[in-house]
Amino acid sequence: MKNSLAYVDIIKLGKKYSEQFSLKEVSFSVEKGETLTLMGPSGSGKTSVLRNIAGLDIPDAGSVIISGKNITKMPVRKRNVGIIFQDLALFPHMTVYDNISYGLRVKGFKRGEIEHRVYELAKMLGIHNLLERYPGEISGGEKQRVALARSVAPAPLLLLLDEPLSSLDTHLRNRVRSDIKEFAHRIGLTMIYVTHDHSEGLFMADKASLIFNGRVKAPELPETLFNNPKDVETCRFFGYNVIHIAGETVAFHPLDISIDDEEPDFFGAVTSKGFEGEHTRVHLKIANTGESVELKFNRGMGSENIRVGDLLSIKILRKHYL
Amino acid sequence: MDGRMGTGNAVKIRGATIRYTLLSFTPSIFILIVIVAPFIDLALSFGSLNFYKIMTGSSPIAMLSRRALYNSLIQGGVSAVFSLLLGYPLGVFLGRNNFRFKKLIVSLVILPFFLPSLVVVYAFMSGFGQGSPASILFSGFTMLSRGFVGIIAVNTFFNAPLVALYTMSSLSTEKSSQIEAVMSLGASDVGGFFTVFGKDTLLAALGGATLAFAYSFAGFAAPLIIGGPGAYTLDAWIYFMFRILGNFHASVSLAIFEAISLIVPTIIYVRILSTQRREGSVESRINTAPSRRSVLFLSAFAYMVAWLIIEAYLLSSVVLRALRANSTFSATNFLILFSNRTTSATGISALGSILNSLFYGFVVSIVVVAAGMAWIAGRKMLHKRYLGTAEVFHFIPLVISSLLMAFAILIVYGINTPQQFLWILIVSAQIAVAIPVVMRTIDAGFSPISREFLESSLTLGGHPFLDVEIPLAKVSFYISLMFGFAISLGEFTATNFLATPKFFSLPVEIYSLQLSRLFGPSFAAATVLLFLSLLVFVLIQRMGEKFIGVR
Numbered sequence: 001m002k003n004s005l006a007y008v009d010i011i012k013l014g015k016k017y018s019e020q021f022s023l024k025e026v027s028f029s030v031e032k033g034e035t036l037t038l039m040g041p042s043g044s045g046k047t048s049v050l051r052n053i054a055g056l057d058i059p060d061a062g063s064v065i066i067s068g069k070n071i072t073k074m075p076v077r078k079r080n081v082g083i084i085f086q087d088l089a090l091f092p093h094m095t096v097y098d099n100i101s102y103g104l105r106v107k108g109f110k111r112g113e114i115e116h117r118v119y120e121l122a123k124m125l126g127i128h129n130l131l132e133r134y135p136g137e138i139s140g141g142e143k144q145r146v147a148l149a150r151s152v153a154p155a156p157l158l159l160l161l162d163e164p165l166s167s168l169d170t171h172l173r174n175r176v177r178s179d180i181k182e183f184a185h186r187i188g189l190t191m192i193y194v195t196h197d198h199s200e201g202l203f204m205a206d207k208a209s210l211i212f213n214g215r216v217k218a219p220e221l222p223e224t225l226f227n228n229p230k231d232v233e234t235c236r237f238f239g240y241n242v243i244h245i246a247g248e249t250v251a252f253h254p255l256d257i258s259i260d261d262e263e264p265d266f267f268g269a270v271t272s273k274g275f276e277g278e279h280t281r282v283h284l285k286i287a288n289t290g291e292s293v294e295l296k297f298n299r300g301m302g303s304e305n306i307r308v309g310d311l312l313s314i315k316i317l318r319k320h321y322l
Numbered sequence: 323m324d325g326r327m328g329t330g331n332a333v334k335i336r337g338a339t340i341r342y343t344l345l346s347f348t349p350s351i352f353i354l355i356v357i358v359a360p361f362i363d364l365a366l367s368f369g370s371l372n373f374y375k376i377m378t379g380s381s382p383i384a385m386l387s388r389r390a391l392y393n394s395l396i397q398g399g400v401s402a403v404f405s406l407l408l409g410y411p412l413g414v415f416l417g418r419n420n421f422r423f424k425k426l427i428v429s430l431v432i433l434p435f436f437l438p439s440l441v442v443v444y445a446f447m448s449g450f451g452q453g454s455p456a457s458i459l460f461s462g463f464t465m466l467s468r469g470f471v472g473i474i475a476v477n478t479f480f481n482a483p484l485v486a487l488y489t490m491s492s493l494s495t496e497k498s499s500q501i502e503a504v505m506s507l508g509a510s511d512v513g514g515f516f517t518v519f520g521k522d523t524l525l526a527a528l529g530g531a532t533l534a535f536a537y538s539f540a541g542f543a544a545p546l547i548i549g550g551p552g553a554y555t556l557d558a559w560i561y562f563m564f565r566i567l568g569n570f571h572a573s574v575s576l577a578i579f580e581a582i583s584l585i586v587p588t589i590i591y592v593r594i595l596s597t598q599r600r601e602g603s604v605e606s607r608i609n610t611a612p613s614r615r616s617v618l619f620l621s622a623f624a625y626m627v628a629w630l631i632i633e634a635y636l637l638s639s640v641v642l643r644a645l646r647a648n649s650t651f652s653a654t655n656f657l658i659l660f661s662n663r664t665t666s667a668t669g670i671s672a673l674g675s676i677l678n679s680l681f682y683g684f685v686v687s688i689v690v691v692a693a694g695m696a697w698i699a700g701r702k703m704l705h706k707r708y709l710g711t712a713e714v715f716h717f718i719p720l721v722i723s724s725l726l727m728a729f730a731i732l733i734v735y736g737i738n739t740p741q742q743f744l745w746i747l748i749v750s751a752q753i754a755v756a757i758p759v760v761m762r763t764i765d766a767g768f769s770p771i772s773r774e775f776l777e778s779s780l781t782l783g784g785h786p787f788l789d790v791e792i793p794l795a796k797v798s799f800y801i802s803l804m805f806g807f808a809i810s811l812g813e814f815t816a817t818n819f820l821a822t823p824k825f826f827s828l829p830v831e832i833y834s835l836q837l838s839r840l841f842g843p844s845f846a847a848a849t850v851l852l853f854l855s856l857l858v859f860v861l862i863q864r865m866g867e868k869f870i871g872v873r
Contacts, residue, residue, distance in 0.1 A: 056777050077783040089774035093793045103782035106789070154782060 007032035007190055008158055013052055013062035023048055023214045026062070030158075030207070033188040035181070036219055039201035040211035041237065046194040049211065050160045053192065054083050066157050082156035084164045088147040090135040096122075096146050097131040103154035121149045124183065140168050144176050152189060159184075161193045165200065177203060198238055202226055210234055229320055241293040242322070243286060249322040254296040255279070256318040264313035268293065273306055282306060284314070339704065346700025349693045349757050350715035356750045357722050358715075360730035365578050368733075373575040383563070383572050389552075390559035390576075394583075397470070397555060398539030401477035405534040409482035410527045412629060413489025415622040417523075418515070428490070429863050430630055432483040436859050437852065438812025439543040440829045442480050444848040445636035446472055447548060448643035456635070468548045476544040479636070481534035485527050492526035493519060511618060529594035533720075536587045540580065540723035542815040547836070556580040557725040561819065564729065577726045588720045640852055644845040655842035659835075659850075667838040668831055669823025672847060675831035679811055679854075682745070682827055686752045687806030691799055693757070694764040698795075702787050716761045724755055728819035736820070744825050751816035756809040760802045767798020800865055808858040811851070828854075 006029030013026040023045050030036040040046050051057040053064050055076035064072045071079050082103075090099050097118060104114045122128040125145040130138050135146065144164060151159055161180075165173045181204055184191055195201045201208055202222040209219040212233050229235045235242050235251040242251045245265060268284035271292070279296040280303035286293060295314065297303035306312070344351075365373075376387050416428055434442060450456050450466040457464045465471040504514040538555075545558040554562060556576060564573040647654035658664065665671045670678075719727065728751050735747055771794050776786035784790075814829040821830055828851050835844035 054777075054781055056780070076777075076780045079781070080783075081781060083778070083781045085774040085778065087772065087774055089772060089778040091775060091778075091790060091794075093790075102779070102784060102789070106782060106784040150778075150782070 006030065007034075007067060008192075009063070009065040010049075010053065011063045011065065013049070013059050013064065015048065015052055015057060015059045015061075017048065021045070021214060023052065023059070026052075026211075026214075026216045028209055028216055028219050030190055030192060032190055033185075034206040035184060035189075035191040035193055035204055037193045037195065037201040037205040037208045037222075038211055038216065039195055039198055039208065039237070042196055044211045045214040046196070046211055047162050048214075049216065050083065050162050050192065050194055053158070054081050054160055055079050056083075080154065080156050081158045081160065082151035082154070083160040084147050084151050084162065086163045086166055088143055088164065088167075090143060090146055090150070092135050094134075095131065096127065096133050096135070096138065099135065099146055100131075100149045100153050102150060107154055117153055118149075121153055124186070125149050125179075141172050141176055144168070145179070148180060148183065152187065157190065159189055159191045161191060163195050165195075166197075173200070180204070198226075210237060212237075230322070232322060235320070235322070239294075240320070241295075243291045243293060244289055250316070251320040251322055252316045252318060254281075254294050255298065256316060257295050257297075258315050258317060259302070259312055260315035261313045263315060265316045265319075267311055267313050270306055270308050270310045270312060273303075273308060280304070280306070282312075284312060287311070342700045342703035344700070345696045346698075346704060348696035348700070349690075349761055350713070352693055353715050353718050353754055353757060356731065356754045357718055357727050360734035361577075361581065361722050361726065363734050364574055364730045368571060368574040370575070373578040376572055376575040376579060383569065386551075386554075386559060387556075387572070387576055387579075390554050390556045391579075391583075393545070393553055394539045394541075394555040394557075394580075397473055397477065397541060397545070397553075398535040400474050401481060401538035401541075402531045402535035404474060404478040405481040405485045406527055406531040408478060408629075409485025409530060410489050410523070411622060412482065412626060413486035413527065414493070414515075414523060415626055416486065417490040417493035419619070425863075427626070427630070429859075430633065431626065432487050433856075433859060434479050434633060435481065435483040435487070436808065436862075437480075437855050438814065438829055439476075439480060440547075440812070440814045440832055441640065441848055441852050441855065442476055442636075443543050443547050444643075444832070444845060445640050446476050446479070448845060449636040449639035450475075454639060469550070470553055472548045473541065473544045473553055476548070477534070477538040477541060479633075481530070481537060484533060485530035488526040488530035489523050492522045511616070525594060525597060529591060532587050532591045532594065536584060536591065536720055539587070540584065540725070542723075542725055547833070556583075557723055557815070560729065561725055565819075573729065577729055581722050581726060584721045584723070588717055591720065592714065592717055637852065640845060641849050644842070644849040647842055655846040656849075658840070659843040659846040664831075664835065664840065664843055667840055668826065668834040670826045670831065672828075672831060672843075672850075674824075675826045675828045675847075676850065678745075678825060679828040682749055682752060682817075683807040683810040685749050686756055686810035687803040689749070690753050690756045690760045690806040691764070691802045693753075694760055694802060695799070697761065698764055698768055698791075699787065702791070713761075716758050719754055719758050724751065724813065724815040725819060727751055727754055728816035731816075732820055741822070741824075744820065744822060748817050748820050748825055748827075749810075751820060752810045752813050753806075755813055755816060756806045759809060760806050763802045763805055764795070764798050767795035767801075771795065797865055801862055804858050804862045804865070808855060808862070811854060811858065 008030040010026055010028050014023055016022040021043075026049055028036065038046050038049060048057065052059045055071070055074060059072065062072070063070055066079075066081070071081075091102070094102065100118045100121060101114045104117060109117075118131070119128060122131060125148060127142055127145045127149065130142055130146070135143060138146070147164065165176055168176060177200055183189075193201070193204045195204075202225075205222040207219040208222040208225050210217045210225070210233075217234070225234075226238055229238060229240060229251060232242050232249070232251075238253075240251040240253050242249060243266070244250070266286050266288075268286045270282055271285050272283045274281050279298050282295045282297065282303065284293050284295060285291070297306075376384060377391065378384060412431060416424070416431065447467050448454060450463045450472075451468075452464060454463070454467070466475045501514055501518045504517045505511075509517060540557045541555050542557045542561070545553050545555045546561070549558070551562070557580070560573050560576050560580070563569045563576070642651075644655050645651045645653070659672045722730075731747050731751055736744075739747060768791060771791055775790050775794075779786040779790045812829060813827070814833070817827045818830045818833060821827065823834075826834065828847060832844050832847045832851065835841075835847060
């Protein structure tokens with residue numbers, strides 16, 4: 001434990017919530033100033049991991065170590081670990097200024113210092129004109145920034161984000177996640193970011209990990225994790241097709257295909273087709289195994305001629321043997 | 323060393339848990355001491371296992387007790403049915419539609435339930451009694467001012483708004499897309515409504531009707547004042563047996579009988595309550611309400627207008643009756659009310675009774691809200707949203723009616739209480755009456771606060787209860803203070819049982835003036851009570867109408 005070089009060390013964390021669900025020996029580490037994203041489907045235990053790190057739930061086993069200090073049993077308010085919830089939980093009875101300054105006030109900072117910090121943060125996040133308003137009077141994107149400012153104002157050792165962008169529309173979500181990432185790098189924030197959206201998770205990550213049924217897989221670079229999936233559940237989470245060819249389990253990404261009548265890997269009948277702008281999505285039923293697969297044809301691949309009921313010969317450009 | 327430290331910590335935690343548990347049980351402990359313990363003591367000391375025999379045999383007491391039980395059941399049952407029939411359509415109409423001045427109209431529709439029962443009785447006496455404009459128009463209306471029909475009318479007028487309120491609150495806007503779906507599939511207005519909201523609204527209305535049954539079963543003011551002995555309920559008969567006939571043992575037996583009888587409706591009410599998620603959604607509006615030109619809408623609108631006209635007529639008739647003296651309108655009755663004639667007739671001046679009422683209201687509101695705060699604070703310290711069975715204690719005042727409560731308090735505590743401290747017993751009884759309402763009001767302020775708010779405060783190093791919950795729920799405290807005040811102001815049954823003239827409240831003064839045949843001043847006093855109650859009601863409305871639903 002003492003030999004650990006990581007800034008945040010989560011060691012064999014375990015917590016039984018019910019007969020059906022528990023966190024099982026969750027271990028990972030995060031370096032200072034890094035963002036680790038934890039991705040997984042609904043009910044996989046993402047939020048539970050954050051709650052145990054924040055101290056909102058007390059683990060049955062394992063340790064939470066931040067900056068060399070074991071905080072596993074430390075009361076929540078003394079941990080200096082910030083958290084942003086899915087619904088942001090901005091205090092509706094306080095102005096934006098009071099929300100952001102709350103953590104500093106309760107920690108006994110001097111008034112001048114509080115004002116300085118709040119204005120500095122608000123300016124960095126572009127919300128300095130909203131300080132007198134109440135949360136009910138600002139937009140969704142502005143609320144995200146206020147929540148971020150409130151959480152980072154007391155300079156937390158670690159910031160936990162629990163699907164903070166889920167209430168935003170796609171366009172705004174993309175913009176805000178970019179802002180958060182840029183802001184976090186600028187101030188050297190250490191974050192654990194939880195989401196079920198793999199594109200968001202990969203975008204935010206310096207390192208990324210997956211969680212399924214209370215078990216966390218070892219973090220990797222986001223590119224490595226996505227491009228080299230090692231098991232069926234990872235493949236399925238990232239949207240890969242998993243099929244059986246000649247007795248082997250093969251995964252492939254819906255985009256990694258071509259129509260090839262000469263050396264196809266499989267044949268299948270088209271069951272549905274739809275144009276989605278960037279690409280055309282086609283569902284296919286494989287002739288000999290009956291397995292269903294999803295394919296994506298980029299523009300210019302001739303997908304406009306495909307009709308429901310057609311028999312296609314498909315070649316997999318990049319196979320992952322599992 | 324570690325082991326000892328561990329043990330020390332465990333002892334500390336256990337000690338804190340006990341303290342917080344006691345804190346959270348404050349209202350329950352109060353009810354235990356003020357209602358349950360005296361009642362059990364009364365039952366064990368003076369009752370017997372054969373208490374039910376009060377109902378058997380051919381003695382006059384047994385016959386009249388059976389009659390009182392019959393009256394309670396019939397008055398409770400018929401009042402509940404009428405309250406359901408009249409209140410449900412009102413609730414559906416108000417819940418489904420949005421129109422100008424809706425908030426004001428909703429407030430006016432539910433107003434009767436917030437008025438002191440005595441004022442409502444007086445409204446029917448003046449509105450439909452001999453010589454009233456309604457009776458001149460049609461003499462049959464006088465039936466509504468006396469006897470069985472009058473009692474049912476009073477109970478219905480009092481409780482139908484409660485049913486309407488419960489129905490209205492159960493119309494959740496979350497389901498508006500469902501009603502759009504069934505109507506797009508071809509359902510009619512009424513059919514579509516019942517497919518989506520039928521179960522919720524009927525269940526809520528039944529909850530209100532169950533309360534209407536319990537209140538009417540243990541009705542006191544109406545049977546006593548306009549019913550007469552032939553229409554006495556169990557409460558009125560117990561009061562009569564104890565106060566007039568001096569038959570103590572029979573009163574105790576009947577009190578036990580009544581309390582046991584009320585267990586069933588209380589359980590039904592609590593069960594219904596637990597299935598309902600009521601948020602006092604007075605503003606709820608379902609977008610697929612019938613067209614404003616439809617017969618359905620126009621009929622419901624006409625019905626609501628008729629309700630408001632009757633209400634306005636009844637309440638104004640109290641004022642007009644107070645202003646009428648010797649066939650002319652003047653302030654004579656008010657002048658008599660505040661003269662020595664009143665004092666010599668009742669033993670206390672009108673001003674004295676008003677000051678008593680204000681004093682009781684002040685003490686009751688402060689104590690009951692303090693108990694509520696202790697309950698909430700303890701619950702928070704224990705990290706519990708609900709305490710389960712402990713909170714069932716809050717509903718005990720529904721089982722042990724105000725009269726039985728006062729009866730037990732008087733017998734168990736009254737004997738050793740010096741006369742000058744009698745007010746403590748009165749205030750205690752009024753607090754117990756107010757507890758179910760005030761606790762639900764306070765709870766309605768705290769329950770919707772999201773757990774994430776509290777956890778955010780906690781992770782930032784703050785104190786969630788003081789920094790977040792109290793500021794967010796403070797309106798519920800203000801409303802609770804006023805509810806406590808309003809309930810104390812209108813409480814008649816227990817105060818009438820306990821008070822000597824020096825400690826009369828305004829409602830008891832009104833009744834005493836009537837017994838002294840000072841009818842004009844009695845109506846003048848009822849007018850003062852009406853306006854005081856209206857003032858408190860307006861204040862509650864202005865502060866937070868969503869809390870109105872909790873009474």
